[in-house]
Amino acid sequence: MIRYTLKCSEDHSFESWFASASAFETLQTAGQLSCPRCGSDHVAKSLMAPRVSTARKSDIATDADEAQTPVAQTAAQRDADTQKPSEHPDAQDTQATLSAMRDHVEKNADYVGADFTKQARAMNDGDAPARSIYGEAKLDEAKAMIEDGVPIIPLPFLPKRKLN
Incomplete structure (x- = not known):
């Protein structure tokens, strides 16, 4: 992935x-x-910059390296770094957008559960009439469908019916 x-x-x-x-x-x-x-x-x-993390800090740092390491940050950077995700200005917009997306999918598509892969392939092959569906697929099945050109996209939420 x-x-x-x-x-x-x-x-x-x-x-x-x-x-x-x-x-x-x-x-x-x-x-x-x-x-x-x-x-x-x-x-x-x-x-985008890749996120790279090291397992441990280097023990070989010299005094010269430490002297050149920037340690100051502006008040805006500090505030941004300490801001909780729920306090982020766009967090409410994002939650509202995801909620609206979920509502749209649930109102306009049929939930097919674990039968998603079979039904999506049948529609793509012309063996079943095209309609909007959503459900669950195993990761390897989803990858295979994408590689085969089946027009699917992962949803950024779990179906309500699947929640425990």
Whole structure:
């Protein structure tokens, strides 16, 4: 799985997971990607820095290296770093958008549960009439469908019926 930071034509930034780089390109080419905020289907990868963490700090740091290490940060950086996710200005917008997306999917698509893979493939092959469905699929099955060009996309929430 690979995570990309994406940006829409309205300059909204968001993240999404894909099975591979080619899966992203396939979905983008098919017009299956859209901004969760405004619904724009003009979505592209945004510049992002990789997150790299080390298992331990180096014990070989010299006094010269320590003297050149910046330790100051502006008040704005400090406030941004200490802000809780629920306090983030866009957190409420994001929650509202996800809630609206869930409501839309549940009202306009049929829940097929674990039968999702079978039904999605049947519709893609023309063996079943096309309709909007959602459900669950195992990770390897979802990857295989994306690689085979079946137009599916992971949802950023679990179906209410599946919650314990």
